[in-house]
Amino acid sequence: MTLDKTALVVDNNNNSTEVNLTGSASDTADMLDMTIGETVGKALLEDAKLNVRHANVFYGDKQAIHDISLDIGKNEVLAMIGPSGCGKSTFLRCLNRMNDTIPICRVEGSFLLDGEDIYDRRQDPVLLRSRVGMVFQKPNPFPKSIYDNVAYGVRLHGLAKNRAELDEIVEKSLRRAGLFNEVKDDLHKPGTGLSGGQQQRLCIARTIAIDPEVILMDEPTSALDPIATALIEELITELSEKYTIAIVTHSMQQAARVSNRTAYFHMGKLVEVNDTDSVFTTPQHPLTENYITGRFG
Amino acid sequence: MNVTSLLLVLVSIALLGYFGGYRKARALSSSAKTHSRPQYHGYLVALWALLPALAVLMAWTMSQEAIITRLVMSELPATAQHQSAAERSLFINQFKNLAQAKKSAVDESGVSLPNEEDDPLTNQAANRYLHWQERSQVARTLAVITLAALAIWLTLRRLRASFQARNRVEKIIQFIMMLSASIAILTTVGIVFSVLFEALQFFRHVPITEFLFGTHWNPQTAIRADQVGGSGSFGAIPLFTGTLLISLIALSVAVPLGLFSAIYLAEYASPRVRAIAKPVMEMLAGIPTVVYGFFAALTVAPLIRQTAESLGLSASSESTLAAGLVMGIMIIPFVSSLSDDVISAVPQILRDGSYAMGATKSETIKQVIIPAALPGIVGGVLLAASRAIGETMIVVMAAGLAANLTANPLDSVTTVTTQIVTLLTGDQEFDSPKTLAAFALGLGLFVVTLGLNIISLYVVRKYREQYE
Known part of the structure; x- marks a missing residue:
């Protein structure tokens, strides 16, 4: 198959993309060679919670993120999809400076949370992370009791004045995470004794206990069974009433179910971002179309 | 042939x-x-x-x-x-x-x-x-x-x-492995029994209650019937308290120093510092104990004595403190190396979880990493403790032979191992109470270290259930 590469250069005003793709599923190698060009769709928003402009991230000499600009709106659920190694987790980890813990990682560009520069020298990453919480791929409850897991951040940041208040926050967070009824008699048993899905909901409860503004989720259900996954997805939808949520997922169905907007990443670039419905029904970029139709990735 | x-x-x-x-x-x-x-x-x-x-x-x-x-x-x-x-x-x-x-x-x-x-x-x-x-x-x-x-x-x-030749070969190999394992176990059992029998012989001469509860240790007995000599007293309490005192001093040096250096190496040190510092620290364990003995007897003990005298305290020239301090330095690697390994083994995802909650590095270490690594740390400390209790050369050279029952670290005490060495050197008859006492002491030491090992196993297992 021969590809007219010029046809793939896409302008940012979208909907003028005309690409003739006559290739079959076996032509993935050619797909990866395609010029990605500018992001298509609706990357920028008005009155957004997070504004990212021209983000570049390097691991040593290797560039993992190439010039990504993206906004995340208030109380929005943004899903990030894309093949493995496309940089979506790296991008997510930039938003609460988790990449600071990796010595060889270098972040460039501007990241604003409510107009405040996340990477400003005066910005304390510790305080930032209490505003931008994170839930990880593998449930990681601390080696403590269920109660202490949820109380961990509350105690760190001194959010409860006394024991009664702490009890109240713990119970409220567990209820919001839909876990309270299952564990209310075992609050002082180790959190590591719960099932995988319960552990993940415990981690969510732990995150919302300190009342962050944004919650980042890095493939939160990839280690869980379908029932636990359904519970978490339901929870995400509920939480979006109060929080801004950015979720990385490998499951396109999940992205379609829980998110308002979907961003498709490819080889460290943001290919397309748009309302979830239009990404899945009328993708504008051929790479996005190939990915969501399962032709590669 | x-x-x-x-x-x-x-x-x-x-x-x-x-x-x-x-x-x-x-x-x-x-x-x-x-x-x-x-x-x-x-x-x-x-x-x-x-x-x-x-x-x-x-x-x-x-x-x-x-x-x-x-x-x-x-x-x-x-x-x-x-x-x-x-x-x-x-x-x-x-x-x-x-x-x-x-x-x-x-x-x-x-x-x-x-x-x-x-x-x-x-x-x-x-x-x-x-x-x-x-x-x-x-x-x-x-x-x-x-x-x-x-x-x-x-x-x-x-x-x-x-x-089915493969299955049979594997069976035979399995059998050989089992045999190797049982040789190690049987040797241990054999050693225990040989010590036990000699100790029982000793208890025929000296009542076990005197050995266990006597507070006076003076193993000099008459060699011949016509000789004038002490009848010998074999109260082991001063020896065991001496051992305990020295070990406690050693542990109070080694545990904080070892643990802090492990935390520094595992969490704060740059890879380059770690690559140099860790082997150097482990070298401490490779120095022959007799060299530590010199160091304790010739450098540390006089220093302690001078310091004590300048403070108006009287110190024995062979002080418990000198032996304990030097032994503490010696066992630092046991604590630090093992703790460093378990701290490094705490999964990154737990650290990330804590950082993502807005915890600082030190809060993460205190609240998440140390609790998760505790079983390993306890294991390291108990290993160091059994090493301290069994250590011989430093105490022979630095702590002296006087079986004082004291808690004053500036006095000289003696330890179980030192006494075993003194009892078995010289040309006594092998079935005299004096020589046999060494086996009773050895048995006592064995029981103590066995107890420590059992406790450490118990602690490790208990926390492991909770933390993994």
Whole structure:
């Protein structure tokens, strides 16, 4: 198959993309060679919670993120999809400076949370992370009791004045995470004794206990069974009433179910971002179309 | 044939067996698919050739001496039979020595020694001894080689295409592994029992209550009946408290220093610092303890004494504090190295979880990493403790021999291990209470360290349930 590469250069005003793709599923190698060009769709928003402009991230000499600009709106659920190694987790980890813990990682560009520069020298990453919480791929409850897991951040940041208040926050967070009824008699048993899905909901409860503004989720259900996954997805939808949520997922169905907007990443670039419905029904970029139709990735 | 050449022969027979099995299996595989690959058939034949023959060789070599001695003794005229046990063993030693001398003389010059000086009975016994020894060697060679050949023949005959050689080889290997494990266990049990029996002998001389609860230790006993000397007192309490005191001082040095350096190395140090500092710290454990002993006795002890005197305190020149401090330095690597390993092994995802909650590095270390690593840290500390309790050389050189019952670290105390060394050096009779006391002390020490190990196992298991 021969590809007219010029046809793939896409302008940012979208909907003028005309690409003739006559290739079959076996032509993935050619797909990866395609010029990605500018992001298509609706990357920028008005009155957004997070504004990212021209983000570049390097691991040593290797560039993992190439010039990504993206906004995340208030109380929005943004899903990030894309093949493995496309940089979506790296991008997510930039938003609460988790990449600071990796010595060889270098972040460039501007990241604003409510107009405040996340990477400003005066910005304390510790305080930032209490505003931008994170839930990880593998449930990681601390080696403590269920109660202490949820109380961990509350105690760190001194959010409860006394024991009664702490009890109240713990119970409220567990209820919001839909876990309270299952564990209310075992609050002082180790959190590591719960099932995988319960552990993940415990981690969510732990995150919302300190009342962050944004919650980042890095493939939160990839280690869980379908029932636990359904519970978490339901929870995400509920939480979006109060929080801004950015979720990385490998499951396109999940992205379609829980998110308002979907961003498709490819080889460290943001290919397309748009309302979830239009990404899945009328993708504008051929790479996005190939990915969501399962032709590669 | 001596054992070494016999072993060589056995190995070559086994090799032949391997090739025999291999070729037969190859031949079989040309007509039908064999269950196992030809190598396994070869291994099986070789193992069967080797193992029974080795077992016989070992059993024969170990028992031949006793059997031959018996044979020689029973052949001697009746006059030689009626001797006391002591005379008998003397006689056996004599003729064995003579036999040895004759043998080496033959080996060197090819002629046998003229032996006019020797008693004819001894001479006769030595000759018989040599005769039987020769016979035994020939018989042993024949038996072993025949056994190996027979085993090869029998195994080769059983080889079929459907023969499950691989499974059998794996069974045999499994058996060998089990045997190795049981040798280690049996040795431990053997040591415990030998110490136990000697200790029981000691308790026949000295009541166990006096040993356990007596507060006075003075093991000097009269060697001969007419000698004037102390009757000896064997109260072990001063020794065990001395050991405890020194170990406590050592641990109070080693645990904080070791733990802090482990946290620094694992969490804060740059990879370059870590790459240099960790091996250097581990070198502390490689310094011979006698060097630490010098250091304690010649540098630290005088320093402590001077400091104490300038503060108006009186310090013994062989102070507990000096020995304990230096021992503490010595056992730092036990704490730091193990703790460093377990801290580094705490999964990154737990750290990330804590950072993502807005915890600082030190909060993460205190609240998440140390609790998660606690079983390993406790294990390291208890290992260091048993090392401190069993340590001998530093305390021999620096802590002194005076069995004081004191809690003052500036006094000199003595430890269990030091006393064992002093009790067993010198030329006492081996069944006097003084020497036997060493075994009782050894048993006490063993019980203490065993107790520590059991506690550490318990702690580790308890926390592991909670934290993994």
